[in-house]
Amino acid sequence: MLLTELQNLENLILINCIKIGDYSPLGLLKNLKQLHVEKTVQMCDQDLEAVATSSLNLETLKLRKCFNVTNKGVRYIISRCPITELDLSMCENIDDDSLEIIVKTNNEKCKIRTLALNTCPNITGKGIEQLASSLKVMSALRSLDVTRNKYVDNNSIISLHKALLEQKSSNPKSFELLTCYVSQSGVSPDIEETVKETISLVF
Numbered sequence: 001m002l003l004t005e006l007q008n009l010e011n012l013i014l015i016n017c018i019k020i021g022d023y024s025p026l027g028l029l030k031n032l033k034q035l036h037v038e039k040t041v042q043m044c045d046q047d048l049e050a051v052a053t054s055s056l057n058l059e060t061l062k063l064r065k066c067f068n069v070t071n072k073g074v075r076y077i078i079s080r081c082p083i084t085e086l087d088l089s090m091c092e093n094i095d096d097d098s099l100e101i102i103v104k105t106n107n108e109k110c111k112i113r114t115l116a117l118n119t120c121p122n123i124t125g126k127g128i129e130q131l132a133s134s135l136k137v138m139s140a141l142r143s144l145d146v147t148r149n150k151y152v153d154n155n156s157i158i159s160l161h162k163a164l165l166e167q168k169s170s171n172p173k174s175f176e177l178l179t180c181y182v183s184q185s186g187v188s189p190d191i192e193e194t195v196k197e198t199i200s201l202v203f
Helices: 024-028 045-054 071-080 096-104 125-132 135-140 154-170 189-195
Strands: 011-015 034-044 060-068 085-087 114-116 143-145 178-181 199-202
Touching: 024 045, 034 045, 045 071, 071 096, 096 125, 096 135, 125 135, 125 154, 135 154, 154 178, 154 189, 154 199, 189 199
Parallel strands: 011 034, 034 060, 060 085, 085 114, 114 143, 143 178, 178 199
Antiparallel strands: none
8 A cells, every 4th residue: 555655756675574475566666766675585576577567767676685586587677677786685596597687688778787696606607707798798887796606716707807808908998997896705816916907806
């Protein structure tokens, strides 16, 4: 009932709202631009489909510790919304397939500048290398968080570095460093010097 009275809402944050059993009414918020839902098992792919169908101006989506969100839900959002910031931290059902979805989307309005994958145990170096293979993704990406992802290693960062070097050589004036958060991942400090021209590593 409350959401039906707030249909013009643009920003919404719901953290640890244990009494919310159904998130599908989020689909009523047609003007939503920023949505942050955290620490719930109730939020699921069907709710994201409802959001993606109605909130066509959604730019920021933070789903932290949303345990029932999967790659399917990510597909709904990526294919329909102009996302610039995506946070899937601590979503245990997210894996490399979500990164493949980001790479292969035909949604030209989706240009992710900030991607957070903090403590996503099923994200691996293979997924990061898929990101690196996409000129469209790498030309937009400015911040990547792979904190506590042990399967993301030095080779993953090197693949990003090589992609960014090509980008820098093509457009040196517009090039911006990629900030990459790698604390407690498989990335070691000894590659910091190797990639400093394109990536700022934060341990």
